[in-house]
Amino acid sequence: MFEENEELKILVIEDNYGDFVLIQEYLTDEYSNFKIERAENFKNARKFLEDNGDYSAVLLDLSLPDVDVPEKLVKEVLDLANSSAVIVLTGYADKGFGMKTLSWGVSDYLLKDEITSSILAKSIRYSRERKRVRRQLEESEKKYRNLFDASPMPMWVLDRNSLEFLNVNTAAMELYGYSRQEFLKMNIRDLWAEGETTGEEIWKNNINEFFSFQIKHCTKEGELLYIEIESSPITFDGRDARVTLAHDVTAKVEAERELFHSQQRFKALVQDGSDMISIIDENFRYSYISPSVKNILDVDPENMGGRNVFDFIHPGDEVRIRKYLKFLGNKKTVQLPSYRYKNGEGEWRWLETIMSDLRDDPAVGGLVANSRDITQFINQEKELRESLERYDIVAKATSDLIMDYNIESGEMKFNEAISEIFGYSTENTEFNGSWWDSKLHPDDFARIKAQEREMIEKSRKVGHTEYRLACADGSYKYVLDRSYLLTDSSGNPTRIIGSIQDITDRYNYIKAIEDSNERLREIAWTQSHVVRAPLARIMGLIDLLKNHRENIENVAEILDNILISSKELDKVIRKIANRTES
Amino acid sequence: MNLKVLIIDDDEVVVFIQKKLMANNEITDCPLVFKSASYALDFIDSEEDSKEFLILLDINMPGMSGWDFLDELNTKPNKDRYHVIMVTSSVEQRDKEKASHYCMVREFLEKPVTNESCRKIKDIPEISHFFVKV
Numbered sequence: 001m002f003e004e005n006e007e008l009k010i011l012v013i014e015d016n017y018g019d020f021v022l023i024q025e026y027l028t029d030e031y032s033n034f035k036i037e038r039a040e041n042f043k044n045a046r047k048f049l050e051d052n053g054d055y056s057a058v059l060l061d062l063s064l065p066d067v068d069v070p071e072k073l074v075k076e077v078l079d080l081a082n083s084s085a086v087i088v089l090t091g092y093a094d095k096g097f098g099m100k101t102l103s104w105g106v107s108d109y110l111l112k113d114e115i116t117s118s119i120l121a122k123s124i125r126y127s128r129e130r131k132r133v134r135r136q137l138e139e140s141e142k143k144y145r146n147l148f149d150a151s152p153m154p155m156w157v158l159d160r161n162s163l164e165f166l167n168v169n170t171a172a173m174e175l176y177g178y179s180r181q182e183f184l185k186m187n188i189r190d191l192w193a194e195g196e197t198t199g200e201e202i203w204k205n206n207i208n209e210f211f212s213f214q215i216k217h218c219t220k221e222g223e224l225l226y227i228e229i230e231s232s233p234i235t236f237d238g239r240d241a242r243v244t245l246a247h248d249v250t251a252k253v254e255a256e257r258e259l260f261h262s263q264q265r266f267k268a269l270v271q272d273g274s275d276m277i278s279i280i281d282e283n284f285r286y287s288y289i290s291p292s293v294k295n296i297l298d299v300d301p302e303n304m305g306g307r308n309v310f311d312f313i314h315p316g317d318e319v320r321i322r323k324y325l326k327f328l329g330n331k332k333t334v335q336l337p338s339y340r341y342k343n344g345e346g347e348w349r350w351l352e353t354i355m356s357d358l359r360d361d362p363a364v365g366g367l368v369a370n371s372r373d374i375t376q377f378i379n380q381e382k383e384l385r386e387s388l389e390r391y392d393i394v395a396k397a398t399s400d401l402i403m404d405y406n407i408e409s410g411e412m413k414f415n416e417a418i419s420e421i422f423g424y425s426t427e428n429t430e431f432n433g434s435w436w437d438s439k440l441h442p443d444d445f446a447r448i449k450a451q452e453r454e455m456i457e458k459s460r461k462v463g464h465t466e467y468r469l470a471c472a473d474g475s476y477k478y479v480l481d482r483s484y485l486l487t488d489s490s491g492n493p494t495r496i497i498g499s500i501q502d503i504t505d506r507y508n509y510i511k512a513i514e515d516s517n518e519r520l521r522e523i524a525w526t527q528s529h530v531v532r533a534p535l536a537r538i539m540g541l542i543d544l545l546k547n548h549r550e551n552i553e554n555v556a557e558i559l560d561n562i563l564i565s566s567k568e569l570d571k572v573i574r575k576i577a578n579r580t581e582s
Numbered sequence: 583m584n585l586k587v588l589i590i591d592d593d594e595v596v597v598f599i600q601k602k603l604m605a606n607n608e609i610t611d612c613p614l615v616f617k618s619a620s621y622a623l624d625f626i627d628s629e630e631d632s633k634e635f636l637i638l639l640d641i642n643m644p645g646m647s648g649w650d651f652l653d654e655l656n657t658k659p660n661k662d663r664y665h666v667i668m669v670t671s672s673v674e675q676r677d678k679e680k681a682s683h684y685c686m687v688r689e690f691l692e693k694p695v696t697n698e699s700c701r702k703i704k705d706i707p708e709i710s711h712f713f714v715k716v
Contacts (some may be wrong), residue, residue: 525674529642532671532693533593540599540694547697548606561595 008034008124009054013045013077014061014089019112023059029117041066042073049080057085057107057124062094070097078105083135085127089115107131153245156183160207160233160240163188167236175248177220188244191217193224208233208240214249226253274373279366282359284309284325287366296373298344309369314340314348328357328367338374350375401479403498405433407456412436421502423472441468441476456493461485463496466503478507527576534569538562585712586633587613590622590651591640591669600638600669600695607700609636609713619643619651626655626664634663636709638695641670641677652684661686665709669693 008031014020020038027034039045042064049058058081060074067073078086085107090098098109107127110119148155154172156165168183176183176191192199193216202213212230219225228247235241270277271291279288285308289301310318317339327334333356340348353371358364395402401417410433418424418431429435440448444467455463463483468476483498541562544552552558587610589600597615605611616622619639623646626635641648648668655664664686670677671693681687688706691699704713 525672525676528674529670529672532673533642536671536693537593537595537599540596540696543694543696544599544602548602551602551606561598565595 008056009052010034010036010057010059010124011039011045011048011055011084012036012059012061013039013042013064014059015040015063015065016061019061019089023115023120026115026117026120030121042076045077046080049077049082053082053084055081055084057087057127059087059089061089061112062097063091070094074101074106075104083131085124085131087123087127153247155243155245156188157234157236157241157243158188158231160242163203166239166241172246175219175225175246176217182220193218199229217246224250226250276369276371278304278369278371279358279364280309280369281366297341297349300344312342314342316340325355328355332357338378341371349373350378398499399502401498401500401502403483403496403500405436405496405498407493407495410434417500421471422469422477425472439470441470444468452496455483455485455496459485459487459491459493463498469500477502477504479503531569531572531576534565534572537565538569541565584633585709586629586635588616588622588625588635588637589613590616590619590637590643590648592617592643593640596640596669596693603695603697603700607697607704609700609703613638619646619648623651623654631660631663634709635665636703637664637666638669639666641668641672649680652687655686656684662708665706667691667703669695 008027010027012020012023014023017040024036027036037048039048043066045060045064049055058077060077062070062073064073074086074088086105088098088101088106088109089112090109092111092113095111098111101109107130108123110123148167149169151169152171154175155169156172157167158164159166164187165183165185168180173180173183178186188199196216198213199215202211210230210232212228214226214228217225217227226249228249229244230247231242231244233240233242236243273290273292274296275290276293276296277288277290278286278293281287285306286304287306289304291301293299293301293304310321313321321336321339324334324336333354336353336355338350338352341351343349350373351371352374353369356368356370358368359366395415398415399417399421401421402415404413406412412431412433412435414426414431416426419426437445437449448465448467451463451465454460461484463481463485465481467479467481469479470476480501480503481498482501483496485493486495486497488494541558545555545558549555587604589597589604591597591600601613601615604613614625616625622637629635639648639651646654648670652666655661655666658664666684666687667689668677668681668687669691673692678690681690688708689702691702704710
C-alpha cells in the first residue's frame with residue numbers, strides 16, 4: 001500500500017512559473033516530505049524523465065512553448081514516464097480534451113482553476129494507486145501467459161461452443177507435431193482418434209462445467225496417444241472458452257497393459273501349464289504346490305500343504321528317489337528318474353521331476369520340484385517296444401520277403417528271405433530303389449512302376465499285385481506283393497512296407513491245371529463226335545426202316561449196317577470205360 | 583435245274599441214308615457225293631458261275647474238315663451261290679455257335695437226317711423256290 005511518509009518525488013512540466021509555485025504550495029500544505037522539480041518545456045521534461053524514471057507523479061501542463069500538438073505531447077510523456085503516474089493539468093476550455101487523455105493511459109486530469117491542496121493530493125494518491133494496481137495486473141497477466149506457454153504440460157484454449165483452438169502452448173505443439181498456425185485452424189475433434197466418441201458426449205453434457213476424462217488422441221504423424229484431459233471453463237479475450245490441460249499417459253497405459261499381459265501369462269503358466277511346480281521343505285513336506293496340480297493329477301492343492309512327498313510316491317520307487325535326493329546340496333539341480341505318483345483317483349501316474357535347491361533363496365526357502373506327467377509317453381514307448389518285438393518275430397517267422405522301402409532316401413531293407421528265397425547276399429548287395437527296379441521282369445516293369453507311382457502320388461494305403469522278380473541266379477520267381485504305404489503326421493508318404501510271397505509253385509500248378517483243362521475240352525469234343533457217329537447212323541437207319549420201308553429194296557443190308565454200327569458203338573463205350581478205370 | 587446238291591461225308595452209311603431221304607422228300611434223285619471235302623471244292627471250281635449249290639457238309643472228316651472247307655469257300659466270290667447245311671453227329675453248342683459266323687451256312691442239323699430235316703431244308707428262303715411244285 002501507498003505510504004504517506006514515503007518521500008514524494010514530483011516532476012512538474014509547466015511553463016508558467018506562477019502556476020508551478022502554486023502547485024508547490026499546495027503540495028507543501030499536504031506533504032511534509034517531498035521533492036519537486038520543474039521542467040519549463042518539453043525538451044527539459046524529456047531530459048528529466050530520461051535521467052530519472054522514478055517520479056511518484058508527473059504533473060503535465062498541456063500548453064508548452066515547444067509543443068504544438070497537445071495529443072503528441074501527452075503520448076510522448078506517457079512513453080517516457082514509464083511507471084510514473086501522469087496527471088494532466090488543463091484549463092477549463094480544454095476539459096473535453098482532458099477527459100480524452102484518460103483513454104491513452106493518463107491517470108487523472110485536473111482543471112487548473114479547481115485545484116486545491118486536497119484535490120491535488122488526492123489525485124496524486126489515487127493516480128499512484130491506480131498505476132500500481134494496473135502494473136500488478138499486467139504482471140499477473142504476464143505470469144499467467146508464462147505459465148501457459150512455458151508449462152511442460154500440453155495446454156490449449158478452446159472456444160467453448162465451437163471447440164476451435166484459440167491458443168495452444170509449446171508443449172502441446174511438441175506433443176502433437178502441429179504448428180501454432182495449424183492448431184489455430186483446427187478443432188479439438190481433429191485430435192480425437194478414429195472411433196473415439198467419449199469427447200463429444202462429455203463436452204455436450206458439461207458445456208459450462210469442469211470435466212476430466214481419458215481419451216485417445218492422434219498426432220499429426222498418426223501416432224496414437226492416451227490422454228488424460230482436465231478442462232475448465234474460462235473467459236478468453238471476452239469469449240466463452242475453456243482451458244484444457246492434457247496429460248499424456250500413453251506410456252503408463254501401455255505399461256499397465258504389459259503388466260496385465262505378463263500377469264495373465266504367468267497365471268496361465270502356473271495354473272494351466274502342463275508342469276507342476278512345488279516347494280518342499282527339508283523334511284520333504286509340501287509348503288507350496290502350483291494350482292496346475294488340480295488339472296494334471298486331480299489333487300486339490302490346498303489339501304497337499306504339509307503332507308510328505310513320499311505319501312504319494314509308489315513304495316517301489318521310494319528308495320531310488322531318496323538316493324537321488326541325497327545329491328541335493330552338492331548339486332544345484334537334480335533330475336530324478338521317472339517314478340510313479342498317486343493321483344486324486346488313486347491311480348499311479350508316471351512323473352518326471354527336476355529338483356532345484358533354493359533353500360538359500362529367502363523368497364523360496366526350500367527345494368523346488370518341477371514335475372511333468374509322462375504316463376502317456378511311457379505307455380507309448382512300451383507299446384512301441386512291444387510292436388517292434390512283434391514285428392521282429394513276424395519278420396523272422398514268415399517265409400515271405402519283408403521289404404521296407406524309404407521313399408525319400410531310396411534305401412531298402414529286407415528280412416532274411418532275400419537270401420534264403422532269392423539268393424542275394426545281404427553283405428555284398430546294396431539294396432536300393434534302382435537295384436530293385438533292375439530285378440523286375442522287363443515285361444512287368446512298366447506296370448509295376450506305374451502302380452508304385454500311383455500309390456505314392458495318390459497316397460493309396462494298400463497295394464496288391466503280382467509280378468516276376470529275378471533271383472540271384474537269373475531265374476524269375478512269380479511273387480504276390482502286398483504293400484502298405486506309411487505317411488508322416490502331415491500325410492506325406494515316407495515308406496512302403498511290402499510283404500512279398502513266392503507264388504511260383506502255385507502259379508505253375510495253376511498253369512498245369514489250365515493246360516490240362518484245355519486238353520480235356522478237346523478230348524470231350526472228339527469223343528462226342530466219335531461216340532455219336534455210330535449212334536446217329538443207327539438212328540438214321542431205323543428211321544429209314546420205319547418211315548421209308550416201301551422205297552427200300554435191300555432191308556437185309558440196312559439191318560447189317562445197324563449191327564455193324566451197334567458193335568462200333570459198343571467198342572467205343574468199352575474203350576472209354578477202360579480208360580476211365582485205368 | 584440250276585441247283586446242284588452235294589453231300590460231303592466220309593461215312594458211307596450216312597451218305598446212304600441222306601441219299602434215300604433226299605429222294606423220298608423230292609429234293610433230288612441224284613445228289614453228288616464226295617468222300618473228301620477237297621474233291622468237292624475241285625468240283626465246285628469246275629462248274630459254271632451261274633450254278634447254285636446246296637451242300638450237306640459233315641464237320642468231322644479226315645483230311646480237310648468241314649471248317650476248312652467253309653474257310654476255303656469264304657475266299658470265293660459270289661458267296662450267295664452256296665447254301666451250306668451243316669450236318670454233324672456232335673451235339674456241342676460250340677459247333678453251332680461257330681457255324682453261325684459263316685454267312686453261307688443256312689442250317690445246322692444233327693445227325694441223323696430225317697424227314698423233318700428235309701422239310702427244314704426245303705423251307706430255307708434262299709432256296710425254297712427250287713422246290714415249288716409245278
